[in-house]
Amino acid sequence: MSAVPDTFFVPKGVTRREFLQRLQAMGGLLLVADGLQIAKAADAPKYGAEGMPHGTVDNPLVFLTIGDDGWVTIVVHRSEIGQGVRTGMPLIVADELEADWAKVRVEQAPADEDKYGNQDTDGSRSTRHFLDPMRRCGAAARMMLEQAAALSWNVPVSEVRALNHEVQHQKTSRKLSYATLAKRAAKLPVPTPSALRLKTSAEFRYVGKGGVPIIDGHDIVTGKAQYGSDPWFKDMCFAVIARSPVLGGSVREFDGEAAAAAPGVQKILRMPAPVAKATFHPLAGIAVIANSTGAAIAARKLLKIQWDDGANGSYDSDAYRAALQESARNPGKVVRESGNVDTAFKAAARTIEAEYYIPHIAHATMEPPCAAARIIAGKCEVWAPTQAPQVTREDVAKHLGFPLENVTIHVTLLGGGFGRKSKPDFAIEAAILSQAMDGRPVKVTWTREDDLHHDFLHTVSAEYLRAGLGVDGKVSAWLHRSVAPSLATIFAPSTNHEVGAELGMGFINMPYDIPNLRLENPEASAHCRIGWFRSVSNIPHAFAVQSFVAELAANANKDHRDYLLELIGPARKIDPKSLHDDWNHGESPQRYPVDTGRLRQVVETVTHEANWGKTFARGRGQGLAVHYSFLSYTAAVVEVGIDDEGRILVPRVDVAFDCGPQVNPERIRSQLEGAVIMGLSLAMFGEITFKNGRSQQDNFHQYRVTRMSEAPREIRVHLIPQSDWSMPLGGVGEPGVPPVAPALCNAVFAATGKRIRRLPIRDQAKRA
Amino acid sequence: MELQINDQRVTVAVEADLPLLWVLRDLLGMTGTKFGCGMALCGACTVLVDGQAVRSCVLPVAQAAGKKITTIEGVGSTPVGAALQGAWQEINVPQCGYCQAGQIMSATALLQVTPQPSDADIEAAMSGNICRCGTYTRIRAAIKQAAAHAGQTK
Numbered sequence: 015m016s017a018v019p020d021t022f023f024v025p026k027g028v029t030r031r032e033f034l035q036r037l038q039a040m041g042g043l044l045l046v047a048d049g050l051q052i053a054k055a056a057d058a059p060k061y062g063a064e065g066m067p068h069g070t071v072d073n074p075l076v077f078l079t080i081g082d083d084g085w086v087t088i089v090v091h092r093s094e095i096g097q098g099v100r101t102g103m104p105l106i107v108a109d110e111l112e113a114d115w116a117k118v119r120v121e122q123a124p125a126d127e128d129k130y131g132n133q134d135t136d137g138s139r140s141t142r143h144f145l146d147p148m149r150r151c152g153a154a155a156r157m158m159l160e161q162a163a164a165l166s167w168n169v170p171v172s173e174v175r176a177l178n179h180e181v182q183h184q185k186t187s188r189k190l191s192y193a194t195l196a197k198r199a200a201k202l203p204v205p206t207p208s209a210l211r212l213k214t215s216a217e218f219r220y221v222g223k224g225g226v227p228i229i230d231g232h233d234i235v236t237g238k239a240q241y242g243s244d245p246w247f248k249d250m251c252f253a254v255i256a257r258s259p260v261l262g263g264s265v266r267e268f269d270g271e272a273a274a275a276a277p278g279v280q281k282i283l284r285m286p287a288p289v290a291k292a293t294f295h296p297l298a299g300i301a302v303i304a305n306s307t308g309a310a311i312a313a314r315k316l317l318k319i320q321w322d323d324g325a326n327g328s329y330d331s332d333a334y335r336a337a338l339q340e341s342a343r344n345p346g347k348v349v350r351e352s353g354n355v356d357t358a359f360k361a362a363a364r365t366i367e368a369e370y371y372i373p374h375i376a377h378a379t380m381e382p383p384c385a386a387a388r389i390i391a392g393k394c395e396v397w398a399p400t401q402a403p404q405v406t407r408e409d410v411a412k413h414l415g416f417p418l419e420n421v422t423i424h425v426t427l428l429g430g431g432f433g434r435k436s437k438p439d440f441a442i443e444a445a446i447l448s449q450a451m452d453g454r455p456v457k458v459t460w461t462r463e464d465d466l467h468h469d470f471l472h473t474v475s476a477e478y479l480r481a482g483l484g485v486d487g488k489v490s491a492w493l494h495r496s497v498a499p500s501l502a503t504i505f506a507p508s509t510n511h512e513v514g515a516e517l518g519m520g521f522i523n524m525p526y527d528i529p530n531l532r533l534e535n536p537e538a539s540a541h542c543r544i545g546w547f548r549s550v551s552n553i554p555h556a557f558a559v560q561s562f563v564a565e566l567a568a569n570a571n572k573d574h575r576d577y578l579l580e581l582i583g584p585a586r587k588i589d590p591k592s593l594h595d596d597w598n599h600g601e602s603p604q605r606y607p608v609d610t611g612r613l614r615q616v617v618e619t620v621t622h623e624a625n626w627g628k629t630f631a632r633g634r635g636q637g638l639a640v641h642y643s644f645l646s647y648t649a650a651v652v653e654v655g656i657d658d659e660g661r662i663l664v665p666r667v668d669v670a671f672d673c674g675p676q677v678n679p680e681r682i683r684s685q686l687e688g689a690v691i692m693g694l695s696l697a698m699f700g701e702i703t704f705k706n707g708r709s710q711q712d713n714f715h716q717y718r719v720t721r722m723s724e725a726p727r728e729i730r731v732h733l734i735p736q737s738d739w740s741m742p743l744g745g746v747g748e749p750g751v752p753p754v755a756p757a758l759c760n761a762v763f764a765a766t767g768k769r770i771r772r773l774p775i776r777d778q779a780k781r782a
Numbered sequence: 783m784e785l786q787i788n789d790q791r792v793t794v795a796v797e798a799d800l801p802l803l804w805v806l807r808d809l810l811g812m813t814g815t816k817f818g819c820g821m822a823l824c825g826a827c828t829v830l831v832d833g834q835a836v837r838s839c840v841l842p843v844a845q846a847a848g849k850k851i852t853t854i855e856g857v858g859s860t861p862v863g864a865a866l867q868g869a870w871q872e873i874n875v876p877q878c879g880y881c882q883a884g885q886i887m888s889a890t891a892l893l894q895v896t897p898q899p900s901d902a903d904i905e906a907a908m909s910g911n912i913c914r915c916g917t918y919t920r921i922r923a924a925i926k927q928a929a930a931h932a933g934q935t936k
Contacts, residue, residue, distance in 0.1 A: 227872075236814070237812075237854035241816075243813070305808070308801050308808070381818075381880045427878070688877055692915075695916075720916070725919070727922070729919050
C-alpha cells in the first residue's frame, strides 16, 4: 500500500499579494480579519474588470482566427455553466466583426489569464466585464480586414466597408471574402483603442436580438457534449475518495485490505493531511482507484477508517441555530447607522419585530464535482469543470510541485456550477492521484453523497428585524441584525463577522427611505466549509427584509405593493458609499449608483403583469418581493394554491428584471426561469443539517430539489427594455434567485394567513 | 458478456453486478449517459432497455444482457428521439445541459407509449428527472412541440 509523499502538498510559488488580490476579487474581502487588509491608501481604486486579477485582454489575435475556409473561430475564456456564455461572448465579437454567425465556431480557452485576462466565472460578471473588451476585439479585427481589402484594391480604407463576412468596395462593386483577406489582415497592426470605430447599437446584427440558438445545443442533445466527467482514455483508471466527514478531520488509521482485494481495484492511496486554512485544499481521506467508477464505489464501502474528527466534531446545526438566534437578539457590531434609532423607537406608535432563519444550502450541481488528469514527461493535463481556471492551474501546480507552465487546464462544459466549481479541490485530487499513479490518466468522481457531505455550503443565518411605525403606519425606525458565518473563514478561519462583500449583498446597501436606521452584525464562527452559492448572502438578506416589509404592510393594513413603493421612496440615485457599502460589487460608485427609480419600475412592472390585487379563492394568493443584487433589479410575484393537505402548488411566477442593456435576451430569460426554480427549491426543501460535525443528508431523497411536478407550469419573465448602450450592464446569473423565497412565503401568507419565518417551508403551510 | 447497444453488438468482460452506467461510461467510453446520484433518484443516467426508461446507475449489467439498449448516442435514429432532439434545440431547452440526455430518454419513452401526452402525463413521466438549472417549463414545451410535430407527419 503506497502513500503519497506529503511534500507534494506544500503550497508554494504564489505571492502573498497575488493571493490576496484574488481573494478580494472573489468576494471583495476587503474587511477580512486576521490582518488580510490589502487596500493601500496609495493605490488608486480599480473598478470592474480592471480590478480583477489579470484584468482584460481585447487583442483579436488572441481571441479569433479566420480560416482559409472562411470559418471564424472565436475563443471563449469564461466557463460555460448554463448561463450561455459560450454563445453570448462570441456573439459580441461576431457582431462587431460583421461575421456571419453561421460561419462561427467557438473554442474554449485553457487556463491562462496572462493571455486572456481574468477567467473567474462567478459574481455574475462575465458579460458585464467583457462586453466592451469583446466589442473592441471584434471591431479591431473588422477594421484590419477592411484595411487589408483597401490595400488589395489600392483604394482609401474610407471607401470600403465590412458587411456580413466580406468587405465591399461599393464604387466598383468589388467584394473580397474574409477567408481571402484573413492572412493579410493578420499581419497588419492592431488598431489602438482610440482608433476603433465601434458599431452603433442600431447596427447590431446579433447583440440584443436573441434569435441565435445556443452554440452547444446539438452536442448536448446528442450526447456529444464534453463535461468534466467525460474525458476518456483507454488506459484510464477511476477513483473515488472516502473523505473526512468533519471539516479539519484526518485519518487516524485505516485498513484497506478488503477494499484492495475487491474486483477491479488497482490501488488504495492516502490523501494529503488537512491544513488549518481549508481554502480549496483537498480533504483528508483514502482514495480507491479501480478499473471503473462503479468498482471503486463498491470497494470504498469495504474500507475500514478510523477518523480523528478534530475541533469541528461536535458541530450540531440545531444547537448552532439556537446560538445564532440568541446572538441576533443582542447588540452586535454596528455596520451602518443614521438618524437616532433609539429615540425613534421610543416615539413610535407601534413596534413590530420578527426573526428569520435560513439554513445551510448545498449546490447539488447535477454533475457532482469531478475531474480527470494525466502526466506525460513532467507535464500535467487536467480536464476540469471549473469556474476558476487560473486558480485551478495555480493550485494544481503547487500541489504537484510543478512550474505553472507545465500544467494545462482544459476547461470542459460544467454540469452546473452555482459557485461550487469555483473551488477546485476536485481537480487537485485528480492531479495528485495521477501523480501517484505514475502519470496514468485518473478520473475522480464525487458521488452525490460525497457532494452533499463535503460541499462548500451556503452559509446559515439568523436575521432579527424590529421596526417602529408611526400612527400613519409608516416606518420611522428600523433595526436589522444579520448573523452568519462568513465565507472568508475558508481563507481566514478566525473571521467572525460578515465581510464587505457579504454585507453589501442586500444588507448594508438596503436603499429604503427610512429616517432612523441601525444595522448590526453580531459575531459568528464557522464549523464547515462555507462557500458562495448562487446569489450568496442576498438569499438571507432578501428573505428577511422582503418578508418583514410584507409583515409591516399587513400590520399597517395596507396593500403590500403600495407599502413597498412608499418605503422605497421617490426615484433617486444613491451613492453606495453613503450606505457604507465600500464594495459595490467591485464597481465604481459613480457608474453604478443604487437607482430606486429602477427598483420601483420592476415592482410596478411585475405587479401590473401579474395582475396584482386580483381576488383569489380561499387557499390561493399572490406574494411579492423585490431585490437589488449584482447591480440588477429583480421583482417577483409568486402565485400559490394550498391544497387540503397543506401542499403548496405554484401555478405561476412573474419576474420583472432590469439588468441594463441585454446582450442575449433569450439566455437572460432562461437564467431567470432557472432562478425561479432554484429559489423555489431552496425555499421549499433546501437544508443541510449537521450532527457530530457530519452533514446529515446523503442524496436527493433527503436533500430534495424541485421536480417538474412541483414546478410552476408558467414562468413569465418581463425584461425591462434598455436601449441606451452607454448604460452599464448589471449581472444576470444570480439576481433572479433572492426575491423568489420571500415572494413565495408572502404568497403563502396571503393564501393562509400563516407567516413563514424559517426556511425551508416543508410542511409549514399545513393548516393546524 | 454480450450487450446490444444502439443496434451494435458489444462484448465486455465485466462483473455481473456492475451497474450498466459504468459499463457504458468507463468500459466503453460512451459518456453521453450521465451519473447524477447512483440511487435512481435523479434520472441523469436514463437509458432505454427494450423501450422502457430505466436508471442505468442501479441496473446490474447482467440484467440488460440480451436486451435492446438505447442511449442518447443512438436515440436520434428513432423518429421520436429525433423529433425530441429537434424540439429541444428549437426551444433552446438546455442551460448547463448535463441532465438533458436523461430528460430526452425519459421523454422518448413517454412519447412512444403516449404520443399526445397531457400536462399530467408529462409530469408523471418526467418527474423522476431532476434539472437543477430549472428548465422544466421548456422541457414541457419541447415535449409538446415534438408530439405535435410527430402528429402532423403521421
